[in-house]
Amino acid sequence: MADEFIKGFAALMVGGLGWMTIAGWYRTPSFEGAQLIGEVTVEEPTVFDTAALLLMDAFFWFAIFGALTFWVVLPLVGELRAYLDERSA
Numbered sequence: 431m432a433d434e435f436i437k438g439f440a441a442l443m444v445g446g447l448g449w450m451t452i453a454g455w456y457r458t459p460s461f462e463g464a465q466l467i468g469e470v471t472v473e474e475p476t477v478f479d480t481a482a483l484l485l486m487d488a489f490f491w492f493a494i495f496g497a498l499t500f501w502v503v504l505p506l507v508g509e510l511r512a513y514l515d516e517r518s519a
Contacts, residue, residue: 431505434500434501434504434505435500435501437500438496438497438498438499438500438501439497441492441493441496441497441499441500442493442496442497443493444489444492444493444496445489445490445491445492445493445494445496446489446493448485448486448489448492449486449489449490449493450466452482452483452485452486452489453466453467453486454466455482456470456471456472456479456482456483456486457469457470457471458471459471470483
């Protein structure tokens, strides 16, 4: 159980830190401006800007689904498997 917690926490941290880094680059218009939750400040996105914005969304969803997978889905599957094994015996 502790192993699954650490894996979920690692997914949350890697995804969260990756998202925060890229969001800090692309969503902060000025030092005093909105940080991390503002609109994307790129007027003419290049191929690299588009790739970074796609990667930012991928990091966000990796953090959410990675943590939920290791904290909710896998323990439920383990409990279901143990229940079915107990029931069939």
